Amino acid sequence: MSFVKVICMLLLLSLVSACSWFGGDKSIPDIPEQVIYDDAMSALDSQNFALAIEKFQLLEARYPFGRFSEQAQLELIYAYFRNNEPAAARAAADRFIRLHTNHDNIDYAYYLKGLTSFEEDRSFLARFLPLDETQRDPGAALDSFESFSILLNRYPDSEYAPDAQRRMQYLKNRLAIYEIHVASYYMKREAWIAAANRGRYVVENLQETPAVPDALAIMAEAYSKIGMHDLAENALDVLRLNFPDYVIRPFSPQRFDLLYTATFGLLGNIEPAVPARPVSPNRTTLDQPPAEEAAPRRSLLNRMTFGTLGSDGREEAEAQPAQ
Secondary structure (H helix, E strand, O other): HHHHHHHHHHHHHHHHHHHOOOOOOOOOOOOOOHHHHHHHHHHHHHHHHHHHHHHHHHHHOOOOOOOOHHHHHHHHHHHHHHOOOOHHHHHHHHHHHHHHOOOOOOHHHHHHHHHHHHHHHHHHHHHHOOHHHHOOOOOOOOHHHHHHHHHHHOOOOOOOHHHHHHHEEEEEHHHHHHHHHHHHHHOOOOHHHHHHHHHHHHHHHOOOOOOHHHHHHHHHHHHHHOOHHHHHHHHHHHHHHHHHOOOOOOOOOEOHHHHHHHHHOOOOEEEOOOOOOOOOOOOOOOOOHHHHHHHHOOOOOHHHHHOOOOOOOHHHHOOOOOO
């Protein structure tokens, strides 16, 4: 029995010594707070953001209540932002706002949070290709708009307020156009009430944007489709009063006869939409566009060459004087 105990003790000692041989008991040296902070700022200045994040995290872990702790948390938000880590940047900003509600630079935390979501909304491909970002999900744009809005409401005199206001106007236009895309989709699906609600949201909450006239036109057409003619006329009156040069066009789907569909537009005609209600002579109906716009007369050569040659009737329609 004693021999077994001796063997076990020798094995235990060998394992402990092996751990020491391979660096198992290696400890991180005690680095002063000033040195860690200086190293982190040097890495930040040299745009080595991954190293800067590592140093700031080490500083916060070693000296959570040190004299550089608050500034390190702010710099960490910026380092995450520049290192293309939007989720970590927003989390760091939220943590700083929660822990330091009365900090002198809390407006900077709100600005970085909004800027992170703003840049996240602009995809990599959208920066180099002509993609329509207004048709994508606006989740990041909404987060950015909310952060900038809090910054302007709570700290209107902040040095970051002017830039935040300019970005908010851009985001407001982007969100309004997105709502029009959704409303147009509902119109094509003949979901009139949903389309009208989207248009009303733009008119009530996203004023002074280029999408307002389209929203009013969608409201008028959708209300006309469901028989709410008073609301349709009110939307038309507002549209004509505020946007007299706006050209009304139908948002509901155009209907084609069977011959037109089967021959890919070579033969047949576009079936005119049936207006839901007659309108006054001096008012353009939303349900039926003018004949020149709805079904221009195409030449036979244009039809036989799938529109590559010949006249499609648009030149004649544009040459005619407006009535």
